[in-house]
Amino acid sequence: MEENKNAQTIEEKQYLIRFKADTESHLHVLSHDVCIEKCPDKLCTIFCPAEVYKWEDIRMHVGYEGCHECGSCRIGCPHENIKWEYPKGGHGIIFRLG
């Protein structure tokens, strides 16, 4: 299957990267009520390049372990509802190439 050596889904893409996840999240949704009441589109679940955010019924699941630390969620959340920090020194994503 020569054609399929390139990663197509976000799962396949994320699998290419080395992460050294901290035990604690560096991303915090401040209020899940804000997501429910004020954000029908749940925009972070769309534009996050690593699909870190997933809406689960009544709360936002944050898969911080796969975060690229790009900062888009902090800037793009229309309700400033995400507390964004750098992971602890040496933790988080580790790019090997680009």
Next chain:
Amino acid sequence: MPEKFDVIVVGAGPSGTSCAYKCAQAGLKVLQIERGEYPGSKNVMGGVLYRKQMEAVIPEFWKDAPVERAIVEQRAWLLDGNSMVTTSVKNNDWEQEPCNNYTILRAKFDQWFANKAVEVGSLLINETVVLECIVEDGKVVGVRTDRPDGDVYADVVVLADGVNSLLAKKLGYHNELKPDEVALTVMEVLNLPKEVINDRFNVKDNQGVTIELFGDATKGNLGTAFIYTNKDSLNLGVGTTLSSMIKAKMKPYELIEYVKNHPMVSPLIKGAESAEYLAHLIPEGGYYSIPKLYGNGVLLVGDAAQMVNGIHREGSNMAMASGTLAAETIIAAKEKGDFSEDTLSSYKTAILDSFIGKDLKKYKDANHTFEEQPQYFKDYIPMINRAASSFLTVDGTSKRDKQKEALKTFTKDKGTFTVVKDMYRAWKVMK
């Protein structure tokens, strides 16, 4: 007694390392703090390194640095769904040293560069986050890190902490960035054998090609895609302003698949193997987004200072130039023994007088205009494709009629007045 340095540089990207290198070389006691496992491990760039500004830091760096290919051809594609109008400039002189620019892989390059700064005496500490600047009597006197007993002091702190400069924001030097001030870009490194790259891009070993893709590559949204050749891999990426990404409800990883599967792109990457997937923000607010650049005991450089020219895909060169100018400011301040805001203000003058200030000023309204007027990407690129394709389709119509038809294509949908107005507006913000 905590240790005191002349200079603390936060971040080991091109701007921070240029500054650390120049300061250490001048005999200053420099500490460079990097939050990643190694310099470059958090950094992403399309991959074009301009020679000139790097050479100003390390002469003849290309003899030693991990560069990929010297770029001899720069292509631009105006893409539509199933066609494109392209331009290309190829010049084999660009392969002669000193070359114009090179492709690089950042994780490799940044490590090499930071180690060069270490060789001239800078102290590099990895895996350490700077939590905040220590401010005493209105003056930045050091940094607080996430290490135990992690306070370190210096005469001057250089913030080279990138697009997400939480430190500059905390000092009140800028507000939170807005979604139209940043480009969200994703990239894949795609492995391909060297010979295949040489064949497909019509180059020899060590000769490189860059392609910028406009129009359909971002589904008509403000932004670009790019394909750059490394030795035996390609960097393929795509980005739009975060505001466009949100407005169009695009998923970045689906957009990059759209580009990879585009009929004009897919033959170039056929059989390639994905090696890495990366996402990053590019500060593209330009001139109006430049934050406060200096204060008592502190300077801002590189992405943290919004030094990116999105129109010309320049950033790392501005980062290096700003890091160098910051170092010159610091060296002069050290001689004077004064790191006050007043003394450090010469940095801002130097930035504005350099090509950085001039270029950012030249394009100060460009991004904003293209954001507000999406027709350039959405309408005109498809129109150019239709007109050019129709002109070159031989179907028994005379050339004179073809020409008429082509011209009509431009004015039919929008009216002559609108087209002229749009062209004037584009010329005005780019001139």
